[in-house]
Amino acid sequence: MRLENKVAIITGAASGLGFESAKRFMEEGAKVALADFDEKVGNESVEELQGKGGIVEFFKVDVANRDSVDSMVKNVVDKFGTVDILINNAGITRDAMLTKMSVENFQKVIDVNLTGVFHCTQAVVPYMIEKGKGKIISTSSVSGVYGNIGQTNYAASKAAVVGMTKTWAKELARKGINVNAVVPGFIATNMVKSMPEKVINNLVKTIPAQELGKPEDIANAYLYLASDEARYVHGTALHVDGGIMM
Numbered sequence: 001m002r003l004e005n006k007v008a009i010i011t012g013a014a015s016g017l018g019f020e021s022a023k024r025f026m027e028e029g030a031k032v033a034l035a036d037f038d039e040k041v042g043n044e045s046v047e048e049l050q051g052k053g054g055i056v057e058f059f060k061v062d063v064a065n066r067d068s069v070d071s072m073v074k075n076v077v078d079k080f081g082t083v084d085i086l087i088n089n090a091g092i093t094r095d096a097m098l099t100k101m102s103v104e105n106f107q108k109v110i111d112v113n114l115t116g117v118f119h120c121t122q123a124v125v126p127y128m129i130e131k132g133k134g135k136i137i138s139t140s141s142v143s144g145v146y147g148n149i150g151q152t153n154y155a156a157s158k159a160a161v162v163g164m165t166k167t168w169a170k171e172l173a174r175k176g177i178n179v180n181a182v183v184p185g186f187i188a189t190n191m192v193k194s195m196p197e198k199v200i201n202n203l204v205k206t207i208p209a210q211e212l213g214k215p216e217d218i219a220n221a222y223l224y225l226a227s228d229e230a231r232y233v234h235g236t237a238l239h240v241d242g243g244i245m246m
Contacts, residue, residue, distance in 0.1 A: 002227040004029030007080040009073070011035045011063055011120060012090030014042040016189050017139070019049075020215035021087060021222050026054035028223060030085070033076040035061045037090075063090045063116030064108075066123075073123040082131065085226045086124045088117040088138035088161075095150045106153045113157035117164065121179075125172065133176040135226045138165055139218075140183045142241050162237045169235030178234055182221045185241025188212040209242030 008025050012018040014036035022032045026049060034049070034056055036042040042058040049056045057079060061072040076083055091113045094105035117138050128134025143151050144158025162181055169179040186192060186203055192212065193200075204210060221240045224230055239245050 001029035006030045006084040007082050008085035009033045009035055009076055009083055010087040010089055014038045014045050017215050017218050018089040019045050021219040023049060024219035024223055026056060031055040031080050033057060033059050035059045035072055037062050063120055064111040066119050069119040069123050083124050083127050085135045086120060087222055088120055090116055093154050097150050098152050101152055109153035110157055114160050117161055128177050129175050136179045137222055137225045138181045140181045140237060142183060142185050142245055145245060166235045173234045180225045180233055181237045182218060183237050183239045184218050185244045186212050187218060188214055207242040207244050213242055
């Protein structure tokens with residue numbers, strides 16, 4: 001029970017990697033605040049997780065809106081008494097080639113994937129400083145490291161997340177707060193699995209491990225960085241990508 005009685009906020013946790021992480025954290029004893037914009041799916045996810053035992057509650061949030069984030073964090077603290085762990089997992093895509101990408105879609109991705117990480121982190125840090133400890137983990141992407149066609153906005157946001165992570169690690173390590181990032185490769189989420197089989201097969205050929213990652217691979221990376229086992233890990237961007245970035 002590596003996270004026994006720890007309170008974890010996981011954004012974008014109604015589905016996908018966030019949902020898998022919420023389930024994994026609950027297995028390790030955490031009280032999970034499942035934070036997401038999609039209230040319907042979020043409540044359905046909570047019902048499913050509650051059936052497995054453990055403590056979880058849904059909190060609606062728009063990470064791009066600071067008032068919404070502040071309200072969510074306050075509600076979590078009012079409910080659970082504190083916050084020990086923040087997983088900045090919420091993210092969106094609005095893909096298009098540079099010449100066709102609208103300013104609106106560029107900004108929307110930046111607002112959620114980058115500014116949202118700033119909002120959530122700044123909102124929880126005072127509670128962690130007061131306690132003298134805390135764990136902040138943000139989700140980057142291999143697209144932010146080597147770029148990806150049609151993802152100017154997404155790649156920019158995910159590259160910037162790593163830069164913020166390293167900056168915050170330098171600022172907050174002395175306060176007892178570990179700040180790190182996870183850099184997923186190509187993971188077998190519903191979005192990826194819906195791609196044509198030929199595209200998936202060609203994609204797998206580029207991965208040294210010769211397979212897509214599983215959502216639980218990312219959840220386990222979050223778990224390690226959120227646990228006391230990672231007490232001396234600061235400012236790391238942990239690649240979970242099957243070796244594609246070697």
